[in-house]
Amino acid sequence: MTAVLLSGLVMGTLATVMMDIWAQILTRTAGVPAPNWAMVGRWVGHMPRGQFTHTNMADANQVPGERPIGWVFHYAVGLVYGIALATLMGPDWLAAPTFAPAWIFAILTIGFGWLVMQPGMGLGLAASQTPAPWRARALGLLAHTVFGIGLWLGALVHMH
Incomplete structure (x- = not known):
């Protein structure tokens, strides 16, 4: 189990x-705004106060340390996903990792963003309340494809 956990940490x-x-x-290269991890940190920072949804994160009260909170949350979620995939696939897959399971898993993880984070931050289901929902969705799917490549490469790197 330790090997699976370590693989998952490397992958995530x-x-x-x-x-x-x-x-x-x-x-x-394309002028796409960088993710604003401060807003994610603000969202997370309001949770201990019992507030899980917002109409607009920019209008919510600031939280001390919101940017670092957002970054830590971002990496914590990535680590959890890496460990989850390593655990789900097990030692046999980790001994000879293939791309498809990592990619499918990564695409499925966008569900957390679309169904929990974005609505909680006032962006609607699957970014439906953003100025360009389909663009946001496409960019999210591309980012999660890159995440899937990273999961797979992490498994390959740790395999050796």
């Missing part, structure tokens, strides 16, 4: 780093 870390690199590439 690499996948999250790759997702962040992808976001920077899009910001620099």
Whole structure:
């Protein structure tokens, strides 16, 4: 079990780093705004106070340390996903990882963003309340594809 856990940590870390690199590439080459982890931190920071949904995160009261909270949450979720995939697939897959399960899993994880995070932050189901919902969805699917590549590469790297 320790090997599976360690593999999952490597997978989740690499996948999250790759997702962040992808976001920077899009910001620099296509003018796509970088993710605002402060808003995610603000959302998370309001949860201990019992507030899980907001109409607009920008209008919510600021939370001390919201940017670092957002970054920690982002990486914690990536690590949990890496561990979950490693656990679901098990030692046999980890010994010879294939891309398809990592990609399918990564695409499925967008459900958390579409069904929990975005509505909780006032963006609607699957970004339906954003100015360009289909663009946001497409960018999310691309980011999660990159995340899936990172999960797979993390499994390959840790295999050796």
